[in-house]
Ligand SMILES: NC(=O)C1=CN([C@@H]2O[C@H](COP(=O)(O)OP(=O)(O)OC[C@H]3O[C@@H](n4cnc5c(N)ncnc54)[C@H](O)[C@@H]3O)[C@@H](O)[C@H]2O)C=CC1
């Protein structure tokens with residue numbers, strides 16, 4: 386059944402992947418501090434997520450929120466992640482709880498756990514023969530202040546689930562690229578998320594029933610060191626892409642059956 390979904394950060398890359406696959410599937414209200422550049426599949430609210438009144442207004446009549454807005458730069462400075470990622474996420478969770486929204490999907494990141502990639506584990510960790518897997522039950526181990534802000538967002542989600550009964554899923558997104566996996570970048574190939582798998586994953590976040598979950602948001606890459614088990618079991622995620630099918634190329638590589 387179509388649901389009313391508020392998509393924050395709608396003007397960005399992840400928003401583009403989601404709307405590219407799901408424009409017709411739900412009733413969308415889009416929010417971003419940057420105004421839209423073309424036709425949009427729903428009402429567009431130009432607002433900053435730290436503006437509590439504007440965010441509260443945008444929650445009216447909403448069933449589910451996909452919260453993407455924030456500073457996505459791994460090298461982002463503390464003042465930016467504090468404002469946009471931590472304060473912004475708290476404003477969104479609080480308004481969602483107040484408005485009686487059912488579910489919030491929070492865009493977390495691989496950088497919340499980036500320091501599991503220790504010198505003694507890499508680069509083997511990024512290769513098919515290595516069977517080390519993070520599964521979402523591990524403690525955060527951020528690789529930068531941006532990763533710290535994503536771990537804080539996950540903790541805010543835990544609090545708003547436990548104290549305010551929101552269903553919350555934190556998606557530790559890998560590396561989203563359109564068309565093909567990153568070239569000459571083993572880490573990026575290990576955590577590649579294709580556009581169509583991204584849209585499908587967030588569709589499952591809207592439709593599935595869950596309490597509080599941390600899942601990894603990647604395609605089913607042979608090189609993966611993130612488990613897809615929770616995403617499959619809790620959400621019904623069924624990824625279709627695999628960076629190995631490109632073999633480091635920009636085009637799909639034919640492989641023997
Ligand atoms: N693209 C990727 O591979 C990954 C993305 N993520 C997360 O997914 C989310 C979206 O990332 P992208 O689409 O790649 O970034 P992006 O920079 O393309 O899009 C982010 C959008 O959020 C908006 N925004 C930022 N701060 C805002 C604020 N205070 N109020 C309102 N709007 C604001 C920006 O205007 C922009 O349109 C981010 O939270 C990022 O940390 C996490 C892991 C990987």
Ligand SMILES: O=C1O[C@H](COP(=O)(O)O)[C@@H](O)[C@H](O)[C@H]1O
Pocket residue numbers: 457458459493494495496558559560561572573
């Ligand atoms: O969280 C994010 O992660 C991806 C992948 O990280 P990278 O350090 O391997 O590039 C990044 O591209 C994206 O901008 C960021 O938001």
